[in-house]
Amino acid sequence: MESKDNSKICIMIIPHTEKVKRITVSKWIPKAIITSVAAIVVTVVIFFNYMSSSKLDLKEDYDNSLVEISNLKKEYEDKEKELKKLKSQNSELYEITSEVENKLAEIDKLQRQLEKMAGIKSPSRGGNVGREIKPEELETEKGLEVLKETLDDKERELEVFIDELEERFEYLERVPDLWPAAGxxxxxxxxxxxxxxxxxxxxxxxxxxxxxxxxxxxxxxxxxxxxxxxxxxxxxxxxxxxxxxxxxxxxxxxxxxxxxxxxxxxxxxxxxxxxxxxxxxxxxxxxxxxxxxxxxxxxxx
Ligand SMILES: [Zn+2]
The missing domain is CATH 2.70.70.10 (Glucose Permease (Domain IIA))
Structure with missing residues (x-):
């Protein structure tokens, strides 16, 4: 079955019934086919390896992302909690501040009444009382500072006021205006x-x-x-x-x-x-x- 032509090979196909078929092909063709198949196998193996390794990487990335996301979520929750706390502190501070302001206004009113009763016409005033606390000053720490300052001012003012009142009352006590006897x-x-x-x-x-x-x-x-x-x-x-x-x-x-x-x-x-x-x-x-x-x-x- 050797072909006379050395550059060609002969392939015989022998079916059961029919005549034997003989196909003559160039000798390089099967070699080329084998080489191609080998190349394809290598490529597939490489691709497969690449795929599986990159899949692993992806999985790792994915897992890492999940962890990161859960960390971020936790961080966000913490921040939210902090914010909530800050907000409630702020509203608490706001409440305290407005309560203090109301009380200060009440004290002011009482002062006016006492001044009127005691006949004090031009009362001296202590610090910069009556100043209002601005909303932007209501950040927790600053707000507290302002509040403390306001109260300190009021305290100083009241000390002066009480001295004045005592002086005035002492004066009034000494004025002989009480009827000395019934009759x-x-x-x-x-x-x-x-x-x-x-x-x-x-x-x-x-x-x-x-x-x-x-x-x-x-x-x-x-x-x-x-x-x-x-x-x-x-x-x-x-x-x-x-x-x-x-x-x-x-x-x-x-x-x-x-x-x-x-x-x-x-x-x-x-x-x-x-x-x-x-x-x-x-x-x-x-x-x-x-x-x-x-x-x-x-x-x-
Ligand atoms: Zn008399």
Whole structure:
């Protein structure tokens, strides 16, 4: 079956029934086929290996991505939690701030009322109170700082205010404007007919009549500068109020304080009587301003 031509090979196909078929092909063809097949196999193997390795890589990448995503998710959740916390802190701070502002406004209102009551006309003010807290200042830390500053300012202002009030109240306590005794108003300040029938006499005070032993009260806070007998005035108390005022209480039955005693406004200092030049049980009350007698009704409330 060898072909005469050395460059060709002969392939015989022998079926069962028919005649033998003989195909003559160039010798290089089968070699080429084998080479091609081998090349294809190598390529496939390489491709397969590549595919499987890259698949592994992909899987790894995929797994890594999953881990990363879950990390990111966790991070996001943490951040969200933080934000939530911050937000709630902020709203808490906001609540506190507005509550403090409301309280400060209330205090301001009270201050105005007290100033009015105490007759303080031009009150001095402490720090920069009344400044409003701006929303952008409400970041937790800064907001707290501003809040603290505002409260510190208010505290300083209130300290000054309380000092002023105390001074004012002390002044008012010393003004002899309290009625020194209950009773009938029997005689006013000024010229009047002498009750003992000897012409016109200047009456330096007012008379208040009541039953013997009635409480005689200090018309204002002060210090007792006289306690004893004083001619026609009988048993007398004189109080120096530490401002421009002095008060005198005459015709007492009994004196209850001594010279040097400090007395409060309203403190009982004597009992009503009729000692000295008196026509009946009554209090003779005088107010002296800078040493001169004035009409007590101008002061008494
Ligand atoms: Zn009198």
């Amino acid at each position: 009938r108003f029997t005689s006013g300040f000024g010229n009047r007919k002498d009750p003992f029938g000897k012409g016109i006499r200047f009456h330096q005070g007012i008379d208040i009549a009541n039953s013997p032993g009635t409480d005689i009260k200090a018309a204002g806070k002060g210090t007792v500068t006289f306690a004893g007998n004083k001619g026609g005035y009988g048993k007398v108390i004189i109080i120096d109020h530490g401002n421009e005022y002095n008060t005198l209480y005459g015709h007492n039955q009994k004196l209850l304080v001594d010279v040097g005693d400090k007395v409060e406004k309203g403190q009982v200092i004597a009992n009503m009587g009729s000692t000295g030049r008196s026509t009946g049980t009554h209090l003779h009350f005088e107010i002296h301003k800078n040493g001169n007698p004035i009409n007590p009704l101008d002061i008494l409330e």
